Structure formats: C-alpha cells, structure tokens
Amino acid sequence: MIRIAAVGDVHLGEDARGRLRPALDHLADHADVLLLAGDLTRHGTVEEAHVVADEFAELPVPVVAVLGNHDHHSDQADDVTKVLEDHGIRVLEGEGVTLEIGGRRVGVAGVKGFGGGFAGKCASNFGEPEMKAFVGHTIEIAERLRSALESLDTDLRIALTHYSPIPETLRGEPPEIYPFLGCYQLGEVIDDCGVDLALHGHAHFGCEQGVTPGGTRVRNVAQPVIRSAFATYGLES
Amino acid sequence: MNEESPQYRVAHVRRALAEDPRTAEMGVRVNVRGEHLHLSGEVATEQRRDELEQVIVELLPDVEVHNDVRVADTREPARLEELR
Numbered sequence A: 001m002i003r004i005a006a007v008g009d010v011h012l013g014e015d016a017r018g019r020l021r022p023a024l025d026h027l028a029d030h031a032d033v034l035l036l037a038g039d040l041t042r043h044g045t046v047e048e049a050h051v052v053a054d055e056f057a058e059l060p061v062p063v064v065a066v067l068g069n070h071d072h073h074s075d076q077a078d079d080v081t082k083v084l085e086d087h088g089i090r091v092l093e094g095e096g097v098t099l100e101i102g103g104r105r106v107g108v109a110g111v112k113g114f115g116g117g118f119a120g121k122c123a124s125n126f127g128e129p130e131m132k133a134f135v136g137h138t139i140e141i142a143e144r145l146r147s148a149l150e151s152l153d154t155d156l157r158i159a160l161t162h163y164s165p166i167p168e169t170l171r172g173e174p175p176e177i178y179p180f181l182g183c184y185q186l187g188e189v190i191d192d193c194g195v196d197l198a199l200h201g202h203a204h205f206g207c208e209q210g211v212t213p214g215g216t217r218v219r220n221v222a223q224p225v226i227r228s229a230f231a232t233y234g235l236e237s
Numbered sequence B: 001m002n003e004e005s006p007q008y009r010v011a012h013v014r015r016a017l018a019e020d021p022r023t024a025e026m027g028v029r030v031n032v033r034g035e036h037l038h039l040s041g042e043v044a045t046e047q048r049r050d051e052l053e054q055v056i057v058e059l060l061p062d063v064e065v066h067n068d069v070r071v072a073d074t075r076e077p078a079r080l081e082e083l084r
C-alpha cells in the first residue's frame, strides 16, 4: 500500500514556527510522501515562506506542494516558490512529478485552482472584462491541470489543488460562497484524465470526504477540517 | 445616522478580519446578537485568536466579543483511511 500524508491551510508565520514539527518528526511511521494543499502562509511573504521551508525541511519522505490564495496575497508567489524549492519542497503549478514508492510509480499533478462555482450555479466567460478575467483564470488553470495529468505515465495518479473540484467537500460552508471555493472545471479534468485520489484545501469549514461525478475520491485536507497535523490515506497500487 | 444593521455589521467585521494585515483571516465566522459579537472557527495560534479581538475592538469599541475560535490541533493523526 502507498501511504499518502496530506495537509492544507497550515497558514504558517513566525508565531506558528515549530507547531507541526513534533508530529512531522514521526512522519515516516505514517506515510511515504507528504502533500501540501496550499495556503502554506498567512500573507504570502518570503519571510513566511522561510518558516514553511524550515517546518517541512529534512523530512524522511518527499514533500510536494501547491500554493493557495494566501500564498499569492503579497504578489510574491515566484519568490515564495523559490524559497520552498531551495529547501527541497517541490512546488507544482501545472506540472506533474513522478515518485518511486515501494517499487511503484506515483504521479502527482498540481495546480492552485480557482473559483467559479459548480455546474448549473457557476460564473460564465461572458460580459465585463473583469468577469471574463475571473473565469478565464479558472479555465486556464484547469487546462494546466489537464496537461500535468496527461504528462504522467504512472501506476497511480493524484491531483493536488488548493481550490475544490467538487461542491460536496464544501458542505459546512455557506452555499452562497461556493463559487469562491472551487470550480467544476477542475472536477471535469480529473474525471477526464482518470485520477486515483484528488486532494484539496481552502474550505476551512467544509468536510473531508467527497467523490467526483466520475467516481474519483476527493478529500478536503484543510487543517481545520482534518483536525490533526496531517491526514493519511492508503492507496492500493 | 441609523443604528448599523446586524448584516452590515457582520460584513464590516468579516472584511476587517480578512483585510487587516494583522489578522488576514477568512476562516472565522462572525455572528452578531445585539451588542454581542460571537466568533467561531479555527486559527493557527493563540496569538492569532487574540489578534482577532484587537481588530474588532478598534472597529466596534462598544460590542462585547465572545471569542470561541479554537487553535489548530497539530497532533499526529490517529488513523489511516484505506481507499480501496
């Protein structure tokens, strides 16, 4: 079995330094890989990125991440990414990474994702430029997830996003804000490409478990949802 | 000016908690009951829980804040979910 550890929305900053470390020190007992589902920082600054890098440094398993909306807040996403990558954390935005785990090839495709809403209750690429820019960002990112997934030739495929690909894992959030929490385009790509597990964060009041219309398991690993340092999932390979 | 309605008050508080750099919190629920304001949700540290109150007190000095926000549980998970 391949053991996946995952957490999102740790929102680290100087005041939270070291909080996750006691649990991470035993990570190898729980998992073969650690996936970070975005919102790693509070304001998206380089200083906070260093706290994240230190927190997840020198772990016994590979660490793969996507950024979240908070990690973009200071318009320093490239610098944040560089700090994390310099410390051995692989940050994905439209790319896939292949890991060798127990003789099996595990592929992780990652994007931040974006809002837009879900089938029948979503924004359209129509009208004012602001609206078209919003939905254009949604579509562009979903297509980046598609190419990342298509680039993977592996035994198992995992989709890692910050925003949600389905509405089900948002239950607990006010339905009025679902269009700011995820979009159906991510779910559609996941179903088109065939994925073994989809992980996301962002919805702090959502719930952990859901499934795409095509039958892929989805887990919301936002830390306030899973209520532990990380969640762990076992996948048959 | 009329007394601020509870809906607008909630909107102003939520906006302040999200946009004030001291808090930058989107994951906090705000409920207004007359002059009482209830907060719930989860933040990463005790310090951030206290910062929520500071921002609100500056905005609305007369309300009584009930801060039920909890601090993140960062213990190791007790279980592994097997997906078959």
Ligand SMILES: [Fe+2]
Binding pocket: A009, A011, A039, A068, A070, A202, A204
């Ligand atoms: Fe978050």
Ligand SMILES: [Fe+2]
Binding pocket: A039, A068, A069, A070, A162, A201, A202, A203
């Ligand atoms: Fe987020």
